[in-house]
Amino acid sequence: MKRLEGKTALITGAARGIGLEIAAAFAAEGAAVAVADLSAQESAAAAAGIADRTGARAIGLGLDVTKEADCEKAVAETEKAFGKVDILVNNAGITKDGLVLRMKEADFDAVISVNLKGAFLMSKAASRLMLKARAGRIINISSVVGQSGQAGQANYSASKAGLIGLTKSLAREFAPRQVLVNAVAPGFIRTRMTEGLKEEARAAISGLIPLGRMGEPGEVAKAALFLAGDDSAYITGQVLAVNGGLYM
Ligand SMILES: NC(=O)c1ccc[n+]([C@@H]2O[C@H](COP(=O)([O-])OP(=O)(O)OC[C@H]3O[C@@H](n4cnc5c(N)ncnc54)[C@H](O)[C@@H]3O)[C@@H](O)[C@H]2O)c1
Numbered sequence: 001m002k003r004l005e006g007k008t009a010l011i012t013g014a015a016r017g018i019g020l021e022i023a024a025a026f027a028a029e030g031a032a033v034a035v036a037d038l039s040a041q042e043s044a045a046a047a048a049g050i051a052d053r054t055g056a057r058a059i060g061l062g063l064d065v066t067k068e069a070d071c072e073k074a075v076a077e078t079e080k081a082f083g084k085v086d087i088l089v090n091n092a093g094i095t096k097d098g099l100v101l102r103m104k105e106a107d108f109d110a111v112i113s114v115n116l117k118g119a120f121l122m123s124k125a126a127s128r129l130m131l132k133a134r135a136g137r138i139i140n141i142s143s144v145v146g147q148s149g150q151a152g153q154a155n156y157s158a159s160k161a162g163l164i165g166l167t168k169s170l171a172r173e174f175a176p177r178q179v180l181v182n183a184v185a186p187g188f189i190r191t192r193m194t195e196g197l198k199e200e201a202r203a204a205i206s207g208l209i210p211l212g213r214m215g216e217p218g219e220v221a222k223a224a225l226f227l228a229g230d231d232s233a234y235i236t237g238q239v240l241a242v243n244g245g246l247y248m
Pocket of ligand 1: 143
């Protein structure tokens with residue numbers, strides 16, 4: 001029996017990178033998946049690819065997680081297509097790095113808005129269905145720098161630390177209805193987000209990681225899969241680090 005047979009999942013920022021790997025991993029385990037990202041076209045293409053590879057049902061949705069109406073529409077469209085929303089993964093995220101003295105207010109606001117407010121809006125929209133169903137999973141993709149801090153990423157690390165607070169508060173609020181809320185905190189993972197790093201920076205980072213290498217998106221997807229399935233039925237309000245030992 002596949003681990004997510006009969007389940008439905010909505011994953012934000014899933015047209016590429018870690019989100020795409022999570023959607024594909026869930027589909028491979030039998031879930032029907034809604035791939036939601038800024039471009040409806042790219043989401044549809046990603047969903048078609050997943051359906052082809054796994055045989056699972058997959059739809060693509062265009063949404064901007066900073067807009068409440070978009071979040072509500074994405075949840076409504078997923079419910080219309082699949083009848084329910086069992087699992088929400090808040091994965092959409094951006095960076096706008098810079099040292100604080102040079103960081104523009106707009107760059108601080110934009111990162112908080114996508115990474116933190118977006119997760120709040122999506123959780124609010126999806127939890128209506130989950131609380132009624134007395135079941136559900138919300139998985140927030142935080143980051144190692146939300147735990148450790150990072151020079152040049154005050155906005156990003158604040159947003160990711162905020163996500164951990166959001167995770168714990170939602171976990172407490174929703175526990176009476178059996179809606180479980182956890183976070184995954186990836187370390188340095190090979191995606192477009194880290195592609196811009198120079199070779200020396202990459203080597204320096206790998207030198208700091210006890211396991212000696214950057215992680216792969218599929219390794220983050222496996223942690224999300226664990227938190228989405230029955231094997232984690234007694235786990236809520238936790239942060240699962242997938243970072244090669246970078247932060248303990
Ligand atoms: N790559 C890493 O090393 C790493 C480490 C820790 C955490 N993360 C987190 O993992 C998540 C995925 O990162 P990734 O590396 O796959 O990055 P990525 O840039 O490849 O993917 C992010 C996706 O989010 C989408 N997105 C951006 N703004 C959006 C919005 N307003 N509404 C909807 N979608 C939006 C983008 O279009 C993109 O498809 C992010 O939250 C990121 O912060 C990544």
